[in-house]
Amino acid sequence: MSLDKHQMAALIARDIPHGAYVNLGIGRPTLVADHLPADSGVVLHTENGMLNMGPAAKGDDVDPDLINAGKIPVTELPGTSYFHHADSFAMMRGGHLDVCVLGAFQVSAGGDLANWHTGEPDAIPAVGGAMDLAIGAKSVYVMMTLFAKDGSSKLVPECTYPLTGVGCVDRVYTDLATFLITPSGIEVRETFGITLDELRARVPVPLAG
């Protein structure tokens, strides 16, 4: 069976090392937080200036001054710290974050990432922190469905959408398989409800099993 988004999030959560400093991109990657075990020791970073971010705030805990990168009200945990934007992005660029998890439109065989702009004429470009995260975190994990709505593979020889970062992606977690991007090419770590031969027939990049 292919994985749903919660199963994908759980898989990523299991692969995050104990005690890692982690940034979860807006959208689906935020689901990973729900699957981190209580004793994971993982510290979540949010680009708008906070470490050790807690779960989403509910009811009386909602504070308009305490939000995440998706502008959702969140909570503090013991050990939380706040800092300004230049410091927050220095943490990324300076290589201090262990892992970031990002969504993607496309990932190339060489680990190029496209996730900020469709390039369509009437689309309004909005990059946020995606480019800084993509080149900054020590490990960049992508979480996406393997195929677009039109059936085309989002793992591609070269990205056709505008790039977010060059050669920056380490792993791609999808509903049908987990891919490791290595200097010698793409390795399939595991598959879900599909065989390696079926994957090779639908994904237009060489896949090592």
Next chain:
Amino acid sequence: MSAKIYETAADAVAGIEDGSTVLIGGFGMAGMPVQLVDALIDQGAADLTVVSNNAGNGDTGLAALLAKGRVRKVVCSFPRQVDSWVFDGLYRAGKIELEVVPQGNLAERMRAAGAGIGAFYCPTGVGTPLAEGKETRMIDGRTYVLEYPIKGDVALIGAHRADRMGNLVYRKTARNFGPVMATAARLVIVQVSEIVETGDLDPEAVVTPSIYVDRVVTA
């Protein structure tokens, strides 16, 4: 000189000229100096370049300034949001210029302006459309893009508390761009929830020292 305390937001924004580059703090509405932006709307300065993370939310604050047609250009990282209809409409009608800047570059370019740095090499955006036409340099085996400072004529900032000298503390993630913008503009105007007596802020906890702050008003 130490900051001056103003009685009203209207007094605090007096003198902002047409054609100014205005740095506006906030990440979404957290830290957005709404009363100062409203006062700027009433004050009437036009042909502005606004530097802010977003391009306005809903119909208030920055969105209202845009709706009045006072802004020529927006420099931001993330204009498109579920509630950015004012900007979206102006952009699609060709009535506003947009420079999209990666969020970390936006912060670091203002930090550079405030710190007297002439330009800096940054790895963000290498090989992407946002680095097209920019000078690059290989340093220690990695490619970097040359990025220039963003200087403001004016910064409008929201903070939590000020003392009467203009030292500032912020609250939670409403800090965001405030401390960097406070260093990067010639005239720094701050709205706070509360002004306390000088000496009542813990010196170890001051985030923006008074040297950066020109005008303070409670809102």
